[in-house]
Amino acid sequence: MRTRFFETEDERNRFIKNFSREIVQHGEEVFKFDANRVRRWQEADLIAPDVDPVEMARHWVATHESAQLVTLKDGVARFLKELDSRAGRRNIAPTCASISNGL
Numbered sequence: 001m002r003t004r005f006f007e008t009e010d011e012r013n014r015f016i017k018n019f020s021r022e023i024v025q026h027g028e029e030v031f032k033f034d035a036n037r038v039r040r041w042q043e044a045d046l047i048a049p050d051v052d053p054v055e056m057a058r059h060w061v062a063t064h065e066s067a068q069l070v071t072l073k074d075g076v077a078r079f080l081k082e083l084d085s086r087a088g089r090r091n092i093a094p095t096c097a098s099i100s101n102g103l
Contacts, residue, residue: 041053044056
């Protein structure tokens with residue numbers, strides 16, 4: 001937190017009281033501030049200003065699969081299968097053996 005200066009002691013005390021409430025309500029997260037993350041939220045707000053960012057995040061989580069680790073062989077096979085389905089063709093994806101043999 002940056003240094004704050006106040007005109008009067010009463011103003012300072014009001015700030016301390018309000019800030020203490022924030023700490024009780026949100027925990028020590030109030031001390032953490034990442035300007036880059038705030039900028040990214042601002043960019044999202046420019047793209048969809050009428051959408052609540054929490055609702056947007058919930059929707060994204062609900063509609064996206066969690067990342068899975070896959071072997072290179074399985075990843076290539078999935079990728080080729082996806083390309084094949086997008087092209088509207090069937091079963092033309094080469095096997096991993098034919099890829100390593102230069103097709």
